[in-house]
Amino acid sequence: MNNKLYGNLIFELSKKGRKGYSLPEVEYGFSTNELPTNLRRQTDAELPECDELTVVRHYTNLSHNNFGVNDGFYPLGSCTMKYNPVINEEMAALKDFSKMHPLQPADTCQWTLNIYYDLQKALAELAGLSEFTLNPCAGAHGELTGLMIIRSYHESNNDIKRTKVVIPDSAHGTNPASAAVCGLEIIEVKSLNDGTVDIDSLKDIIAQHGDTIAAMMMTNPNTVGMFEKNIIEITQLIHNCGGLMYYDGANLNPMLGIARPGDMGFDVMHINLHKTFSTPHGGGGPGCGPVGVRKGLETFLPSPRVVFNEEENAYTVKYPNEDTDLSIGNFFGNFGVVIKAYAYILSLGKENVKWIGPLATLNANYIKESLKDLYELPIKEACKHEFVFDGLKDKSTGVTTMDIAKRLLDYGYHAPTIYFPLLFHEAMMIEPTESESKETIDGFIRAMRTIAQEAIDNPEIVKTAPHNTPIGRVDDVLAAKHPILTYRKMIEDNFDK
Numbered sequence: 001m002n003n004k005l006y007g008n009l010i011f012e013l014s015k016k017g018r019k020g021y022s023l024p025e026v027e028y029g030f031s032t033n034e035l036p037t038n039l040r041r042q043t044d045a046e047l048p049e050c051d052e053l054t055v056v057r058h059y060t061n062l063s064h065n066n067f068g069v070n071d072g073f074y075p076l077g078s079c080t081m082k083y084n085p086v087i088n089e090e091m092a093a094l095k096d097f098s099k100m101h102p103l104q105p106a107d108t109c110q111w112t113l114n115i116y117y118d119l120q121k122a123l124a125e126l127a128g129l130s131e132f133t134l135n136p137c138a139g140a141h142g143e144l145t146g147l148m149i150i151r152s153y154h155e156s157n158n159d160i161k162r163t164k165v166v167i168p169d170s171a172h173g174t175n176p177a178s179a180a181v182c183g184l185e186i187i188e189v190k191s192l193n194d195g196t197v198d199i200d201s202l203k204d205i206i207a208q209h210g211d212t213i214a215a216m217m218m219t220n221p222n223t224v225g226m227f228e229k230n231i232i233e234i235t236q237l238i239h240n241c242g243g244l245m246y247y248d249g250a251n252l253n254p255m256l257g258i259a260r261p262g263d264m265g266f267d268v269m270h271i272n273l274h275k276t277f278s279t280p281h282g283g284g285g286p287g288c289g290p291v292g293v294r295k296g297l298e299t300f301l302p303s304p305r306v307v308f309n310e311e312e313n314a315y316t317v318k319y320p321n322e323d324t325d326l327s328i329g330n331f332f333g334n335f336g337v338v339i340k341a342y343a344y345i346l347s348l349g350k351e352n353v354k355w356i357g358p359l360a361t362l363n364a365n366y367i368k369e370s371l372k373d374l375y376e377l378p379i380k381e382a383c384k385h386e387f388v389f390d391g392l393k394d395k396s397t398g399v400t401t402m403d404i405a406k407r408l409l410d411y412g413y414h415a416p417t418i419y420f421p422l423l424f425h426e427a428m429m430i431e432p433t434e435s436e437s438k439e440t441i442d443g444f445i446r447a448m449r450t451i452a453q454e455a456i457d458n459p460e461i462v463k464t465a466p467h468n469t470p471i472g473r474v475d476d477v478l479a480a481k482h483p484i485l486t487y488r489k490m491i492e493d494n495f496d497k
């Protein structure tokens with residue numbers, strides 16, 4: 001497609017004085033001319049001036065250069081884009097919700113508070129924990145919130161020497177990053193060949209650092225899709241030395257309705273609503289990373305919180321009492337994401353939520369077993385929602401995981417997560433999710449088999465892929481070392497010469 005026809009940037013299409021909008025004369029009871037002079041800008045904003053069709057076509061064409069979950073199968077492991085039913089978008093866009101103000105008096109928005117409250121309760125039930133806050137705006141934000149709760153807990157016990165967090169080497173990168181931002185020190189615990197935590201290493205760490213361990217962060221199933229069978233022993237080891245267990249529940253789908261982090265012994269956790277509960281993510285948001293705690297830790301949760309007042313038979317917003325509360329402080333998060341998660345849970349119902357985990361697990365194992373004769377499978381056991389290949393089985397072709405990922409684009413598939421986790425050199429982490437049809441998954445398996453054959457018959461076509469996309473293979477090093485991040489810089493570099 002020749003998108004040059006429409007120009008690369010909306011600014012290049014601008015023609016002085018051209019307009020694609022008309023504003024109503026008076027919307028807020030005054031016209032813009034009546035705005036006090038000190039509030040008006042002194043010079044015009046430097047904005048592109050275009051007619052409506054030019055704008056619509058420009059952005060439509062740009063969107064064609066992208067690959068999204070609405071274009072095709074998207075088997076990205078770990079940070080997976082799961083099911084995003086369109087009806088949830090409609091619910092979140094309802095004016096009654098989208099025009100709310102976070103400081104609106106509680107008696108004017110009981111139904112909204114009801115939704116907040118019910119979702120807190122539903123998540124607590126699914127997680128096996130006592131209370132949830134919906135305030136954090138992302139998974140990493142939830143991790144930081146959870147770690148601050150854990151730190152406050154230790155401080156409230158005058159146990160201030162607990163400054164270390166144990167994290168498995170297979171962990172998502174945000175785990176050590178959040179611990180560092182929280183001012184905690186990271187101790188890495190090794191994984192065994194099957195991807196699970198090495199209990200002997202963990203025991204050594206505890207023997208050495210036991211009384212300074214604040215917490216251990218884990219996800220279960222872990223990032224290679226393995227369920228930690230020794231989880232009860234792990235949580236007991238950490239509890240016995242005085243630490244708390246943190247559960248990274250970004251991708252809770254394999255566990256939904258099947259097993260609960262609270263029952264495994266976890267004390268604090270976050271969930272990514274924008275992965276597991278149907279908000280599309282990418283491009284920076286909006287997200288929501290609710291944090292749950294076990295009984296006894298509720299007092300540390302951030303405020304404001306929605307509570308139900310039995311006496312008044314009404315929902316109220318509870319702000320922290322600075323004298324008595326240990327709350328770590330905060331503010332309401334992304335309410336639109338809360339609505340989508342609520343709509344998703346309601347539309348599934350209790351009886352269907354419990355199918356999510358088994359279907360995610362079945363789909364992942366089906367792909368794994370259908371391709372393991374051609375792709376190197378380092379961990380052979382049954383996986384949960386995702387698994388990892390270590391490149392092609394036939395290492396003589398010179399075709400890398402990067403090449404395969406690029407070639408998949410030619411066949412209309414998004415690439416899996418590649419070169420993560422760092423446990424394997426040619427890692428290719430595949431998660432099909434619970435909501436794909438057998439036909440879609442079979443199509444992906446066929447494409448992966450075709451590429452493995454091409455790697456033998458015609459490796460060049462794989463190594464130089466993609467061939468059918470608007471942009472060919474990009475120079476990653478150049479993009480990382482000399483990024484062009486501003487419009488002016490792009491003009492200087494490309495047009496003024």
Ligand SMILES: *Cc1c(COP(=O)(O)O)cnc(C)c1O
Nearest residue numbers: 078079138139140172174248250
């Ligand atoms: C996505 C993800 C996170 C981080 O979530 P963000 O919303 O991107 O901050 C943390 N842990 C795991 C396992 C994840 O997949």
